[in-house]
Amino acid sequence: MTTQKTRSLDHFMSNAFWPTRIILAMSLTVALFAQPPAGGQGRGGGRGQSAPVPPSPEGDWVRTDPIGSGSWDALTKTFTPASLTPEGAALMQSGGRGGRGGGRGGAGGGGQAADTTPHPVGVAYLVRQNSCTFNGGGQLGMEYDSEGFHMVVSKQEALVVQERNGSRRIYLDGRAIPDASVRPPSSSGYSVGHFEADGTLVVETGDMTPGTVTAGGYRTAETRAIQRYIPSPDGKHLRIVFTWVDPKIYQKPHTYEYTFDRMEPGSYALETFCDATDPLWNQSIVPPEQR
């Protein structure tokens, strides 16, 4: 980007009247050295500021619902289903139906099986769907649910969190995905990335736990996922294009995408505080007394 800007500037200046060139160059220099106003640069068009945001996946994002169904299942049904190899189809059959196991993360998930045993009428009982067990995973999944996500880009990594425990990091320091035998596979795998000139973040992930993938796919530790985080030129929108590659599982790369909007100025990350003693968290049900 800087090289292009410099070239354009050089071209412009070589054709400008010389004193004008000096004035322009000095003005530009002064302007560029000037600091952003107190309070810093805004987000999403400015947190109280009107400064534009650069095209970057950094920031706070909420997933959009292009078909307006309000349902993740309905949204993903619009995706082109995966073309599986016979081996991939066999893995799907043995590894679970449909689902989104390969997708969304479950940090802090845990959970116990729902109580499906019969209960006498009028007797209170509990249905526990989420026990707030901290399973130690601390990892987000590969996809982001309706909580949206928050990404910070430092010099060495892109750190992603949602509004609950757990995080995902994408190393930007040029390292390769290491041998899978070094560490146990995880829900969001091991990710490395780099930026392209237009601000797109290209992320390659391997070493993921086996499981289903959105729109009829499957993954193993050997599967590679390529995610392209593509910001709009005005920085206000984002597409994440997924491409799952595994010749053992897919006849052709399995691709789909989600879209996101940058959160409004003044928004902030909420906290999801999972409390095992909170009846609401545990989805407990105490039926009304039967008469």
Place this chain on the structure above:
Amino acid sequence: MKYWSGCRVARICLICAASVAMIAAQGGRGGTPAGPAGASGGRGGRGGNAMASAFDPHDLSGYWELGPENKSIPAADLVPGVTKMVLDKVALEDAVSLRWCRPLGLPAVMDNGRPLDIQQGKWEILIAPEANASPRHIYFDRPHIDPNIFDPASVGDSIAHWEGDTLIVDTVGFHPKDGRMAIPGGGFRTEKSHLVERCKLLKSGAVLSVSFTWTDPKVFRTPHTYEFRYTKAGPGYEPRNGIPCDPFDPERTEFITRAFTPAQKAAAEAASIEAKAAAAAKRAAAKSMPAKQAVAK
């Protein structure tokens, strides 16, 4: 010829100056002061370890470990109203939180026994702990959220700015119950507490000093300050998963509550949803009971 050569040189210099300014302006956006180029903004950085090891006093990014010998914690100066009974009640609540694997919150998250992943971006610093705790968002680009609309959190609402080479992090908006309440050195957090952290890199970036100052007129007679000095983990360090905590594991429960006082044990048991449901059923039964019978009971 010479004149034009001079102009050409001058022009090149101007272009260079403009380019440098451009880079500086891009890098310096966000929370950093004028300071070094790319202090907070920088993405890219594919130079690997060489890039990562370059010391920038305005970039706190890294994996930071807190050794047991790197804490300086004086005793807090508490107001007279903070009696032993009050402190015991706080300790009891924290024991219940421990028993039920509730997320840590502040201040416990800053000393959780595992390294902190601190990454600094354009608009915020994100702290992702390897523990059962919510991430911390420390925003550069805004004032505190209006308390009338802010949802209190165990980690509060944090904003930051640079004063020279020190990052000042200001946190309010604490949840009245969520998270561990005890503060190192004595005292506890309330929803009115105010925390100021002064963060500074020492030893050419190898050490991160964080000085915590708590003020809360209901708890502290004078501001309570203590300091942690985190050591930067080596370049090969990779964050790991947290250590599991299962509130429904009876073996763990027995182990954890073994050291509890009888009151803490009772409170921990009473916190379970089963106990709450039983108590609710009992109350409901009592309400539907004929008055005479209820009195007789």
